[in-house]
Amino acid sequence: MARQCEIAVEVNGEQRPARVPARTSLADFLRDDLGLTGTHLGCEHGVCGACTVLLNGQPVRSCIMLAAQADGQAVTTIEGMSGPDGELTEVQDAFCRTHALQCGFCTPGMVLAVQALVDRNDQPSREEIDDAIGGNICRCTGYVQIREAVEQVVAGQAGKAALTADGAAR
Template sequence: MSEELHDVRLTVNGTTHDVRVPARRLLSDALRHDLGLTGTHVGCEHGVCGACTILVDGAPMRSCLMFAVSAAGHEITTVEGLTNPDGSLGPVQQAFAECHGLQCGFCTPGFLTTITAGLRDNPCPTHEEARDMIAGNLCRCTGYQNIVKAVERAAEIAASGEETAS
């Protein structure tokens, strides 16, 4: 007996997609396998590491903890949706590049989406607030120092309206 499929309309990065998924298909799997948006990484599948963090209606959400059918009617932003309208790097992406905020890159998409939401809520964080902003995301490579610098740099870029390089 095959599993029943559900028609789901997902709005991801401003584009509407119609997918047919099983009721228990994780949003992370729907994004990666059904929509081909492989920027969302799955690390632990338990909501602990933060690698799969996306934005749902602007708020950070672990996509491995949400079913695709539950995402219908919500605005989803993945790391692919963080670029500027002209395709150049967004402020957080530019800051990560400038501050060497990544090494292997596996956790980076989750950090980028988390920081994007964090800076929307707190556009001028103190050093401690920048550290707190990323506290729910794990990185096995960097030691977090350059990620914190990237948060602070992204705040500067956004505040000054600097053009980012692509």
């Protein structure tokens, strides 16, 4: 019989205690145990980025991480990105506006990677953008629209920063 682990992972803001086989990947736990199928499995070797989720705000490959390693940690999946009424985040909205998605397979991992980038760097360079999305393979877009989406989000953040506390433009 496979060794079992008791884990308690905060997933999308909700504590999710579970008992899982020790060798269960985080991706399989999210998809099979929690029904969060927005985490896609592509290569299952940590190369394609389709399974990217945020672990304590940092992008990780959930296919090569064990669920037990996430014990006591906070995981955000694509299902946890939108607001309580389903409103899109700035990143998700920019992906829609720029057509930065086609088949949609890479989109959840790509959106999470971009979100982590803009959360830690409000003015990333082209090189930093390319580095952030470079670990996620997209076979459809050629990355042009994805870069445009990031640039729109960054421009929007810069516009917000230019407002004074009373809301007047500088």
